Amino acid sequence: MMMLSSAVDAFNNAYGSWQMDxxxxxxxxxxxxHGILVPISCIKTDDSLTIIDGFKRFRAAxxxxxxxxxxxxxxxxxxxxxxxxxxHQSQVCSSAMHKIRFLSALKCTIDSEHMSMVGLPYYSxxxxxxxxxxALPESAQLFLHQKGFSLKEMVNLIHHxxxxxxxxxxxxxxxxxxxxxxxxVVLSIINLMKRHQLTIQQIFSQxxxxxxxxxxxxxxxxxxxxxxxxxxxxxxxxxxxxxxIHDALNKIELPAKLTFDTTLEHAGVTIQTxxxxxxxxxxxxxxxxxxxxxxxxxxxxxxx
Amino acid sequence: xxxxxxxxxxxKVDFVPYKGEKMDTCATIHDEYVCCNVKVLxxxxxxxxxxxxxxxxxxxxNPQLEVVDDITxxxxxxxxxxxxQPWRFFRIGTWELGDSLALEEQTGQAKQLIEHFKDIxxxxxxxxxxxxxxDPILDCVHHxxxxxxxxxxxxxxxxxxxxxxxxxxxxxxxxKKVVDAGYLVGLHFDxxxxxxxxxxxxxxxxxACRNVLPPEHVAWISIGSLRFNPEQKRLIENNFRGSDITxxxxxxxxxxxxxxxxPMRIQMYQHMMANIRRLWGENAFVYLCxxxxxxxxxxxxxxxxxxxxxxxxxxxxxxxxxPTINPQIPNIDLYKKYQxx
Numbered sequence: 001m002m003m004l005s006s007a008v009d010a011f012n013n014a015y016g017s018w019q020m021d022x023x024x025x026x027x028x029x030x031x032x033x034h035g036i037l038v039p040i041s042c043i044k045t046d047d048s049l050t051i052i053d054g055f056k057r058f059r060a061a062x063x064x065x066x067x068x069x070x071x072x073x074x075x076x077x078x079x080x081x082x083x084x085x086x087x088h089q090s091q092v093c094s095s096a097m098h099k100i101r102f103l104s105a106l107k108c109t110i111d112s113e114h115m116s117m118v119g120l121p122y123y124s125x126x127x128x129x130x131x132x133x134x135a136l137p138e139s140a141q142l143f144l145h146q147k148g149f150s151l152k153e154m155v156n157l158i159h160h161x162x163x164x165x166x167x168x169x170x171x172x173x174x175x176x177x178x179x180x181x182x183x184x185v186v187l188s189i190i191n192l193m194k195r196h197q198l199t200i201q202q203i204f205s206q207x208x209x210x211x212x213x214x215x216x217x218x219x220x221x222x223x224x225x226x227x228x229x230x231x232x233x234x235x236x237x238x239x240x241x242x243x244x245i246h247d248a249l250n251k252i253e254l255p256a257k258l259t260f261d262t263t264l265e266h267a268g269v270t271i272q273t274x275x276x277x278x279x280x281x282x283x284x285x286x287x288x289x290x291x292x293x294x295x296x297x298x299x300x301x302x303x304x
Numbered sequence: 305x306x307x308x309x310x311x312x313x314x315x316k317v318d319f320v321p322y323k324g325e326k327m328d329t330c331a332t333i334h335d336e337y338v339c340c341n342v343k344v345l346x347x348x349x350x351x352x353x354x355x356x357x358x359x360x361x362x363x364x365x366n367p368q369l370e371v372v373d374d375i376t377x378x379x380x381x382x383x384x385x386x387x388x389q390p391w392r393f394f395r396i397g398t399w400e401l402g403d404s405l406a407l408e409e410q411t412g413q414a415k416q417l418i419e420h421f422k423d424i425x426x427x428x429x430x431x432x433x434x435x436x437x438x439d440p441i442l443d444c445v446h447h448x449x450x451x452x453x454x455x456x457x458x459x460x461x462x463x464x465x466x467x468x469x470x471x472x473x474x475x476x477x478x479x480k481k482v483v484d485a486g487y488l489v490g491l492h493f494d495x496x497x498x499x500x501x502x503x504x505x506x507x508x509x510x511x512a513c514r515n516v517l518p519p520e521h522v523a524w525i526s527i528g529s530l531r532f533n534p535e536q537k538r539l540i541e542n543n544f545r546g547s548d549i550t551x552x553x554x555x556x557x558x559x560x561x562x563x564x565x566x567p568m569r570i571q572m573y574q575h576m577m578a579n580i581r582r583l584w585g586e587n588a589f590v591y592l593c594x595x596x597x598x599x600x601x602x603x604x605x606x607x608x609x610x611x612x613x614x615x616x617x618x619x620x621x622x623x624x625x626x627p628t629i630n631p632q633i634p635n636i637d638l639y640k641k642y643q644x645x
Contacts, residue, residue, distance in 0.1 A: 124311070125545075156538055159545055194551040235553050238565045263555040264566040267598035304598075 003039050005070045008062060011040075012048040015084055016055030018101035019091065020145045023060045031060045039070035041087075043080070049073070052080065053087050081106040085117060093119060096154065097133075097145035104134045120151055129155045132162060140169055147179040157183065160190045164200055171209075175226065176219035188230045206233055238264065241303065248300035254287050255280070260304050267304045269297065310360065311543075313350050313367030317410055320370045322377035327385055330400060334559040337594045338608055340526075341615040341643065342395045342430070345382065347372045347413060348402035353434055354467040356544035357495055360401065362536040371407060375416045382420075386427045389645070391638045393619035393630045395451075396421075399432035405452075406435040415441055422447040428523075428622075428629060430490060436470035436478035442485045448629050451523040452482045453490025456513060458505035461497050465547060472509070480516040488626070489521050494528030494593050496572050498552050498564060506572075507579055514583040522584055524618070527576045528593035529569050531561040559594070566599065573603040581605075589621045612636075612643030 040054025049071060051058055061069050076083055084106065085092055092102045099118040108114040110130055115122040133141070133154055144154055157165045168186050169177075177185070192203050204210065207229040212222050232239060242262055249258045249269065256273035260266075275281045287293060326346045333339045350360060350369040372378060386394050398404045398417065408414050414431050421429040422445060429450045431441075438452065457465075459472040470478065479489055491513055496506065530549060532540065537550050554562040563569065573592065580590055591614065592600060600607050608614035616639035622630035 152538065152542065155542060159542065191551040194548045235565070237553055237567050238555065241565075241567055263557075265555060265557045265563075265596070267596070 003070060003072050005068050006049060007068055008058075008066065010049055011042065011058060011069065011071070012045070012050045013055060013058055014050065015080060015105060016051055016058065018098060018105040019055050020098065020101070020142050021056075021091075021094075023056050023063065027056060028060050028063065031057065031066070032064055036061060036066070036070055039072045041074050042071050043074055043076070043083075050080075052084050081108050081114070081117075095145045095148055096120065096151040097141055097149065100130055100133055100151070101141065103130070129159070132158055136162060137166070140166060143169060143172070147182070149179060153179075153183065157186050160194070161200075164189055164193070167200055171213060174213045174219060175223045177223070181223060181227065185227065185230060188234055192230075192233055203233075238262075245300060245303045248296065248303055252293060252296045252300065254293060254297075255284055258300075260300075264304060267301070269301050269304060310350075310364055310367040311354065313364075313369050314352050314354070316369065317407055318368055318370045319373040319411075322372050322374040325381060326372065326378055327381050327396065330397075332559075332594055333611070334594070336558050337596055338592065338600060338614055339594065339611050340395075340591055340618065341611050342397055343385075344400035345378065345396055345398045345417075346401055347378055347398050347417075348404070348407070351402040352406050353403060353469045355434070355469070356465045356467070356540055356547040357497075357530055357532060357549060359532065359536065361539050361543060362533060364401070369402075369407075371411045371413060373411075375413065375420070378417075379420045382427070383424065386424055389642065390426060391632070391635055392426060392615075392642070393622060393632065393634060394424075394427035395430055395618060396427055397430035397432055399430070403433050403435060404431035405433040405437045405441070408437045408440045412440065415444055418444040418446050418450045421449045424449065426630070426632065428488075432490070432492065434466055434469035434475070436474040438478045438481050438485075442481060446485075446487060448486065448488050448626065451488045451490045453492060453523070454479060455492045455494065456509060457493070457495075457497070458502070458509045460499065460501065460505055465497065465544070465549060467544075472512070476512050476516055479513065483517060483521050487521070488523035488629075489517055490523045490525070491517070492526045492528070492593075493576055494526055495530040496527065496576070497530050497549055498568065498572070499548070502572070503575060506576060510576070510579050510583055517584075519584045519588055522588045524589045524591065524621075525580055525584070526591050526593050527573055527580075528595070529564055529572055531557075531563045531594065533560060534562055537562065561594075569595070570599060570602050573599070577603055577605075587625065589618065589625075610640060610643060612640035615639050615643065 036057050040057050041052050042049040043052055052074060058069065085102070092098050099120055102118060103110065103114055110127045112122040115126065136158070149157070165186050168182065168189065189200060189203050192198065193200060207226060209226065212226045212229070215222060241264055245260055249260070252258060254271070256271045259270045259272065260268070273284060275284065328344055328346065330339065330342050330344050348371050350364055350367060351358070352369065382396065398414070405414055417429055418441060421427060430453055431450060432453045432455060434455050454475050456475065462469060462472050483489060493506070534556060540547060540550055553565050553568065555565055556562055577590065580588065590604070592604060597607070597609060606617060608617055613636070616634055616636045619630060619634035619639070623632065623634060
């Protein structure tokens with residue numbers, strides 16, 4: 001291995017394009033103060049120097065407008081994807097998005113061997129799925145990488161319509177989605193679109209998206225309100241029944257807590273009370289024997 | 305990962321030897337739901353069909369399509385178990401992990417089982433299918449000890465969700481053939497699936513079934529609705545990109561399965577129940593699959609309070625309606641006492 005130096009323009013960083021993590025300030029400061037101490041590693045391809053290790057050092061150098069970079073040429077028979085995967089395994093495997101971008105940057109054939117190498121499942125429509133994911137804008141890919149979405153989760157988000165994901169993601173500054181909440185919102189909107197054959201704009205309108213987005217409240221408060229509206233649209237039958245059971249229970253004047261299974265799966269009303277004295281017991285039993293109350297209770301039970 | 309992809313195993317049938325016990329109780333049994341206590345013979349594993357809602361995509365650890373080729377050993381196990389409980393009227397199906405008839409032309413398994421079951425005094429065989437492969441069994445001597453049953457759905461659901469299965473019309477033609485061959489027939493309207501035209505489509509489906517299936521040939525009719533494990537939701541959405549079945553309003557039950565919300569299920573079942581009674585009369589044996597007692601109360605005209613009680617009702621129905629098939633007077637106490645066996 002010979003150590004040399006060359007102009008920045010002489011390097012080809014195509015194999016490093018999968019990396020999404022930004023160059024840290026620590027590295028930038030170090031290179032600014034001391035230059036690049038460890039030469040970047042390259043392989044010679046035709047007339048260019050293709051970087052195989054030192055991607056971040058290269059990006060830092062470019063950022064700092066350093067004109068010449070020290071490098072060493074590695075001679076190997078290994079195919080580039082094997083070489084680079086072995087050098088950067090932990091970084092490639094830091095997210096499913098990185099793995100996919102790695103395969104794409106290295107122009108790997110999407111086959112069981114390469115999928116197995118990076119630890120992704122291979123199935124019949126994986127090529128289409130990967131094409132859809134890599135076609136997403138860089139900002140969307142960065143979000144998926146940073147939030148640690150698995151391949152399955154990414155596919156779920158975009159297979160019905162990447163537009164829904166991208167439209168929801170575009171409102172991230174207003175809602176500050178976590179992985180879980182973005183997933184919930186996107187999949188709920190897709191469900192509603194499928195169920196009612198509506199467009200995303202119609203769903204937005206039904207869930208008061210614009211009104212909530214324009215409110216002068218925190219992102220977290222906006223998200224809570226929007227998710228509540230979405231849930232209301234997703235579960236109209238359940239919520240209507242819950243409401244009528246609540247109404248029926250609220251009319252019952254019994255010294256006890258009355259509850260029911262809000263999924264409606266378990267029928268019946270639970271009566272919960274604590275008896276501390278003979279008087280409390282007497283009040284409770286006489287209330288229960290009241291004919292009007294019995295009717296009200298049975299009505300509530302019949303709704304469950 | 306490649307080897308365990310569930311569709312890969314569907315392409316070729318492997319014949320495998322008999323290993324371990326193959327007869328068991330239907331896997332969906334759960335204390336909080338009324339289960340019919342049907343027994344299953346796991347003689348087939350995986351299925352050449354590709355229904356979007358099928359639990360096998362989330363269940364099978366070995367995706368290879370396999371058929372047990374040792375009928376003698378299978379029948380020995382059945383004979384031992386049916387003899388051990390002579391008071392019980394067994395219903396034994398071969399459909400739990402696959403389709404009972406789809407592979408019949410390659411395996412001949414159903415034909416052999418029919419021949420054996422005709423001589424078991426206290427059991428009927430249920431061959432449940434979504435195929436129209438009935439020609440190989442039409443000439444069998446069955447003594448009505450085999451019930452050929454269909455998982456029926458509307459033409460829309462068959463076309464959009466039950467991939468590679470026989471069409472609605474093909475199934476109707478097949479029902480006609482087995483009725484003409486003297487078999488009793490079971491109908492399973494399960495899973496009922498909600499979509500915009502479900503009400504009129506299920507009605508048309510019932511009418512078409514009634515046209516080929518007279519009441520005296522009905523062994524049983526079951527009704528159930530779509531249900532799946534939460535983790536299966538995403539599998540369905542991934543494996544069947546065009547399917548809309550997971551988008552309806554659902555809740556998770558205590559058996560950890562997602563179902564339509566109860567008011568919707570009740571509406572669906574009441575619609576079916578009313579029309580089944582109109583078409584096949586008051587005597588036809590109709591039951592719900594995997595529902596709670598309270599739904600039975602709201603929908604059905606029989607209200608079993610335990611698994612044993614429903615099992616008894618089957619036996620009693622057969623004894624009174626088809627006394628040559630179940631000549632024995634069933635004892636409800638035994639059915640209740642041994643309901644978990």
